[in-house]
Amino acid sequence: MTSSPEHAATGLPVTAVRPVYEQVADQLRGLLVSGDLVHGQRLPSEGELAKMFGVGRTTVREGLRILASQQLLVTTRGAKGGTFVVTPDADTVSRYLETSIGLLAGADRMSIGELLEARKSLEVPATRMATERADAAGLVAIGAAARPVARSGATMEHSNFHVEVLAASGNRMLEVMARPIFDVMRMRLNRGAAPADFWGRVEAEHQEVFASIEARDPDGAMAAMEAHLDHLFEVYVAIDWSGQRIASVEGGRDLP
Known part of the structure; x- marks a missing residue:
């Protein structure tokens, strides 16, 4: 036919x-x-x-x-x-990416899991680079960001540690791509719903990553960072505002 x-x-x-x-x-x-x-x-x-x-x-x-x-x-x-x-600088590119990613995530066209997977693909290799390339100032900055700090519930800003690791990697493009993801996730997560021991575990995991970076142990640093991001994945999926909103609607309730 x-x-x-x-x-x-x-x-x-x-x-x-x-x-x-x-x-x-x-x-x-x-x-x-x-x-x-x-x-x-x-x-x-x-x-x-x-x-x-x-x-x-x-x-x-x-x-x-x-x-x-x-x-x-x-x-x-x-x-x-x-x-x-006009040639855009790194901050301009990051802001543009943050707006674009934020629109996708805000419209539920990008899941929290996708954002976390993207983070992992950027941060684990960056951790190896930081272990191999960080100078004395970079090590001091990472160590300071990993140090336990006084905090009140969900107000702790732990992404500073990740920013310092990215900066120490010596690859500015990794930081340009990762920082918008941090900012979008900050707006998307209900941090007050995190488990009571969450921030303490985060601090301990940061110190484990830093210890391996300081010891110039790239395999150990990468493994520690991957384990840390897997922990974040587990908690962040549970406290994602979008997921909580869907669950509340299905349960006949509306979140405040």
Whole structure:
């Protein structure tokens, strides 16, 4: 039996046509990434860009707006004004990632388990790097963050320890990727619902990781960090606001 043209067409490996202004933004973004457009460089005017792309000025304006929202371009007024290329720093990238990840997690389109798995994939290798690369100042910073501190219930901020380990790894990209996950999880977790002994165990586990880093034992440090993150996984899944909200709705109750 011969397939009809309509049926055959449904199986064509085509890609949906995207709005033209997105294609303009994509091409300009590609020039930024490749280095053809560099920090501080002034872009041609909207009219000139419209001629280059063969589109209307409104289309160009929308494309530029996308890149400006991603803090890749900035527009200034005046005789010396125009649209200029901006190279984002690590903090800018982290904030952008935090917003994007937060929107996904807040809409329950990303589970707490996925966030924790991502943390593990970043932090365990970073722990090995920190063990091998940390200088004296890095060791002092990790040790200070691992030290038991006075705290009140759920107010303890234990992510500082993880940030110091990432910083000591010598790989800034790991920290850029991990810090937004920490910030999103901080908003997503009901820390007051953690077991009474949780923070004490966290401190003890941090000290175990630090002891191996200080002893320059990468295998021991990685094993200790992995065990610590597995413990966090167990507790954080239980105190995830999203999961508690679903359970309360199913049980006919609403959380405060």
